[in-house]
Amino acid sequence: MAKHETPLLDQLESGPWPSFVSDIKQEAENRAKNANNVEFQVKQDVCEDILGVLELSYKHGRTHWKHGGIVGVFGYGGGVIGRYCDQPEMFPGVAHFHTIRVNQPAGKFYNTEWLRNLCDLWEFRGSGITNMHGSTGDIVFLGTVTEQLEEIFFELTHKHGQDLGGSGSNLRTPSDCIGEARCEYACYDTQALCHFLTNEYQDELHRPAFPYKFKFKFDGCPNCCVASIARSDMSFIGTWRDDIQVDQEAVAAYVGGEFPPNAGAHKDGNWGPFDIQKEVIDLCPTDCMKYEDGKLEINNKECTRCMHCINVMPRALKKGKETGLSILVGAKAPILDGAQMGSLLVPFVKVEEPYEEITEVIEAIWDWWMEEGKNRERLGELIKRQGFQAMLDAVGIDPVPQHVKEPRSNPYIFWKEDEVPGGWQRDVNEFRKYHQR
Amino acid sequence: MAFVSSGYNPEKPMENRITDIGPKHYEQFYPPVIKANKGKWAYHEVLQAGVLKHVAESGDEVYTVRCGGARLMSVTHIREICEIADKHCDGYVRWTTRNNIEFMVDAEAKVKPLIDDLESRKFAGGSYKFPVGGTGAGITNIVHTQGWIHCHTPATDASGPVKAAMDVLFDDFKSMRLPAHLRVSLACCLNMCGAVHCSDIAILGYHRKPPMLDHEYLDKMCEIPLAVAACPTAAIRPTKVEIGDKKLNSVAVKQERCMFCGNCYTMCPSMPLADTEGDGIVIMAGGKVSNRISYPKFSKVVVAFLPNEVPRWESTTDCIKNMVEAYAAGANKYERFGEWAERIGWERFFDVTGLEFTHHLIDDFRDPAYYTWRQTSQFKF
Ligand code: HEM
Ligand code: HEM
Ligand code: SF4
Ligand code: SF4
Ligand code: SF4
Ligand code: SF4
Numbered sequence A: 001m002a003k004h005e006t007p008l009l010d011q012l013e014s015g016p017w018p019s020f021v022s023d024i025k026q027e028a029e030n031r032a033k034n035a036n037n038v039e040f041q042v043k044q045d046v047c048e049d050i051l052g053v054l055e056l057s058y059k060h061g062r063t064h065w066k067h068g069g070i071v072g073v074f075g076y077g078g079g080v081i082g083r084y085c086d087q088p089e090m091f092p093g094v095a096h097f098h099t100i101r102v103n104q105p106a107g108k109f110y111n112t113e114w115l116r117n118l119c120d121l122w123e124f125r126g127s128g129i130t131n132m133h134g135s136t137g138d139i140v141f142l143g144t145v146t147e148q149l150e151e152i153f154f155e156l157t158h159k160h161g162q163d164l165g166g167s168g169s170n171l172r173t174p175s176d177c178i179g180e181a182r183c184e185y186a187c188y189d190t191q192a193l194c195h196f197l198t199n200e201y202q203d204e205l206h207r208p209a210f211p212y213k214f215k216f217k218f219d220g221c222p223n224c225c226v227a228s229i230a231r232s233d234m235s236f237i238g239t240w241r242d243d244i245q246v247d248q249e250a251v252a253a254y255v256g257g258e259f260p261p262n263a264g265a266h267k268d269g270n271w272g273p274f275d276i277q278k279e280v281i282d283l284c285p286t287d288c289m290k291y292e293d294g295k296l297e298i299n300n301k302e303c304t305r306c307m308h309c310i311n312v313m314p315r316a317l318k319k320g321k322e323t324g325l326s327i328l329v330g331a332k333a334p335i336l337d338g339a340q341m342g343s344l345l346v347p348f349v350k351v352e353e354p355y356e357e358i359t360e361v362i363e364a365i366w367d368w369w370m371e372e373g374k375n376r377e378r379l380g381e382l383i384k385r386q387g388f389q390a391m392l393d394a395v396g397i398d399p400v401p402q403h404v405k406e407p408r409s410n411p412y413i414f415w416k417e418d419e420v421p422g423g424w425q426r427d428v429n430e431f432r433k434y435h436q437r
Numbered sequence B: 001m002a003f004v005s006s007g008y009n010p011e012k013p014m015e016n017r018i019t020d021i022g023p024k025h026y027e028q029f030y031p032p033v034i035k036a037n038k039g040k041w042a043y044h045e046v047l048q049a050g051v052l053k054h055v056a057e058s059g060d061e062v063y064t065v066r067c068g069g070a071r072l073m074s075v076t077h078i079r080e081i082c083e084i085a086d087k088h089c090d091g092y093v094r095w096t097t098r099n100n101i102e103f104m105v106d107a108e109a110k111v112k113p114l115i116d117d118l119e120s121r122k123f124a125g126g127s128y129k130f131p132v133g134g135t136g137a138g139i140t141n142i143v144h145t146q147g148w149i150h151c152h153t154p155a156t157d158a159s160g161p162v163k164a165a166m167d168v169l170f171d172d173f174k175s176m177r178l179p180a181h182l183r184v185s186l187a188c189c190l191n192m193c194g195a196v197h198c199s200d201i202a203i204l205g206y207h208r209k210p211p212m213l214d215h216e217y218l219d220k221m222c223e224i225p226l227a228v229a230a231c232p233t234a235a236i237r238p239t240k241v242e243i244g245d246k247k248l249n250s251v252a253v254k255q256e257r258c259m260f261c262g263n264c265y266t267m268c269p270s271m272p273l274a275d276t277e278g279d280g281i282v283i284m285a286g287g288k289v290s291n292r293i294s295y296p297k298f299s300k301v302v303v304a305f306l307p308n309e310v311p312r313w314e315s316t317t318d319c320i321k322n323m324v325e326a327y328a329a330g331a332n333k334y335e336r337f338g339e340w341a342e343r344i345g346w347e348r349f350f351d352v353t354g355l356e357f358t359h360h361l362i363d364d365f366r367d368p369a370y371y372t373w374r375q376t377s378q379f380k381f
Helices: A020-033 A046-060 A112-125 A148-160 A190-200 A202-206 A248-255 A276-281 A308-312 A356-372 A379-386 A388-395 A428-432 B032-037 B075-088 B108-120 B159-168 B215-221 B224-230 B263-267 B314-330 B337-344 B346-353 B367-372
Strands: A065-067 A083-085 A098-102 A109-111 A129-132 A139-144 A216-219 A234-240 A289-292 A295-298 A323-329 A343-349 B041-048 B051-056 B061-067 B072-074 B092-095 B101-105 B184-187 B201-206 B236-243 B246-253 B280-285 B300-307
Touching: A020 A046, A020 B072, A020 B075, A020 B159, A065 B263, A098 A148, A109 A112, A112 A139, A112 A148, A112 B075, A112 B092, A129 B075, A139 A148, A190 A202, A190 A216, A190 A234, A190 A356, A234 A356, A248 A276, A248 A295, A276 A289, A276 A308, A323 A356, A323 A379, A343 A356, A343 A388, A356 A379, A356 A388, A379 A388, B032 B051, B032 B061, B051 B108, B061 B108, B072 B075, B075 B092, B075 B101, B075 B108, B101 B108, B159 B184, B159 B314, B201 B314, B215 B224, B215 B236, B215 B246, B224 B236, B224 B246, B224 B263, B280 B314, B280 B337, B300 B314, B300 B346, B314 B337, B314 B346, B337 B346
Parallel strands: A216 A234, B184 B201
Antiparallel strands: A065 A083, A098 A139, A109 B092, A129 A139, A129 B072, A234 A323, A289 A295, A323 A343, B041 B051, B051 B061, B061 B101, B092 B101, B201 B280, B236 B246, B280 B300
């Protein structure tokens, strides 16, 4: 017999898609049985109360959580989100229900031994409910009490060699696409760079010293599977600067219908036979491809590396050999002044350990933002407020046409004094000798 | 329920303290075939919805079976994932950015038994535990935020609408019939933790009533300057109010300036704004993040408000289904949702989807609004 009736939530158990309600119920049962005699450190019926409070939200159409105030582990300014229920008497199991962000391994690969260790820890000292994963990338442990925070942190670090992720006005947990581990499009090792920078900047991740949050994300190519260009203050997108490698025989195999176009991603549609002219040449945004006499030609100088032709014919076309990444800055969600996409700052940098060319840019940007940024001002907003030019100036990068989509359409240039011959100090009396008052 | 110490000594928090060790090193979690061929993959093919084959320059192959999951996941469920990974995949498994689970095997013969096993597992309530799909020109898992399960400012739930929407979109999770892939995302308030602003289709929770003021408690529970500073539109100012014969420090909200973000409530629990009728869902569409063919794009608001219909959000799921079908019928091969809408024109988009165009959809928020109005004599009737 369930502790709380949940007639509304029960209706989310049917249908084909995995039901989180069924899963929480399953965990409630697991805790009730407690086959392994776990000495639960939060209430045994916590999952029943999760369902209970959620059902109440369904009934009211309103959340029943309050903001958590300041909770955390000693010495860290992030990694824990405080949360309290506004009906603690009805749902004592979730009266305190703090989350812990556990920094995921790059690429989100796991072995089962380690996952089981995390499960054991979280069953013992928390609700047993997680997010795999939160939107930033962390493993999210959802729901424990204040007294358990230090205990969990101690076990994570001592037993499992594992640290917390970021929250608050600091570096948020970086995340990456699968990249070279299993993707032929990857132009650099996203896992290596993600892991390196996460460790290099542990202080920035755990101890808030920034005006606001700051995110890094790593996409191995312009397909942007982790959406770095839309949701990271600094986005690292793989690219190349030489020629797309073409295997003409494989091109012929696509044209002849031996290989499925777009790597088979359209298999269930009725699209008819592959038409290289229509599906590749005509869709190339720069019009830099030609298919004549059974031969594909690319004018690589004009290619903007949009990935379309490579995505359509991965067995015939490969990224160039001289690979690296582009750095874009300032992406953010709409609040407050509207959403921003990342803007191109560094067109190309090689990705080579110890990554100094990259860390120099990061640190120059941080110096500028920490000096000039207002409280709760994202990097993208600072760039808008002070201007792209001010950022280039601050980080010592020379302007190139690649920085803009088009030049400005107003002439209101703020010339600096030293740009104008003779400077701005003039003698009005000298002027008056030739111009009457 | 006796307290069990981990070894941490609250008297001496710095004793044996370990900090700043970061995440586990990714390499120890690579399946052997991944480790051996990293950076040397030659090509891949989607064999069927949910099944990828990657071939390395060495000739090695890895087959990936992708399945959907609720990102809200219990340890019991994760242990079941571990059991499957041990049985079929030598104890390795990974998650994708969009909350899918990927099981990898190194030979084609191992694929079918794995799929059969995954598809055979169901929750007691009847839903699949591990539906296989989510690849290519179809609809993969919805990325989402916390909602009523854990956050204090949501205007809608997250897991519930996601479950309802994925039930409706299930066939497109399991097939690849669309013109291009279609990404759906949900954020439960305008803070958009999930950054849904570049999705083909976005479900966004939105409040429509400014905060209430609990004057009697406000000064006791909140730092008034913090509440004032929290407001992004400067709608809040400190004030004094008279309750009975008492003069209290409190705040006043300029209601017409409020954009319903809930930041004040984050700082001050005496300023709640959740409301049964006021809260609901905004539908946005046409965003993308990939650089393929056209530049990345923001999603646009196409429906200003739909009510929270618990537990299955029918108006929201109907609206999404309708948009998906219009797109499937009208778009060219490789054309993303937003590219299609731009090609036919947004005026035609409202035509073919039957969505109502209301004044709410005309941008009036600050400077960028101007750039969204029509500055040409070209338009379609
Ligand atoms: C002032 C604005 C914001 C406030 C007050 C805010 C507040 C919060 C809170 C309270 C949570 C914790 C939810 C929970 O677990 O209970 C959260 C999580 C999160 N926030 Fe925000 N947020 C804001 C803006 C943003 C923005 C603009 C982004 C992204 C661009 C973002 C990204 C995230 C992410 C990724 C999470 C993890 C939650 C998840 O995975 O569902 N937040 N935020
Ligand atoms: C045929 C070409 C493509 C291939 C082979 C490919 C490959 C992949 C791979 C291997 C993943 C898993 C990566 C991870 O989660 O770390 C992935 C996920 C993803 N890709 Fe692509 N990608 C392709 C095209 C694109 C394009 C053009 C976009 C542009 C929007 C895109 C967006 C995404 C997104 C959003 C994810 C996350 C999906 C999920 O986690 O379920 N992909 N892709
Ligand atoms: S961003 Fe590019 S390299 Fe990374 S997984 Fe996606 S397609 Fe592959
Ligand atoms: S990558 Fe894009 S721009 Fe370059 S040749 Fe291919 S389709 Fe054209
Ligand atoms: S989107 Fe809003 S309501 Fe949802 S988790 Fe983020 S801050 Fe909370
Ligand atoms: S909800 Fe947001 S905009 Fe409205 S008063 Fe509060 S902080 Fe200001």
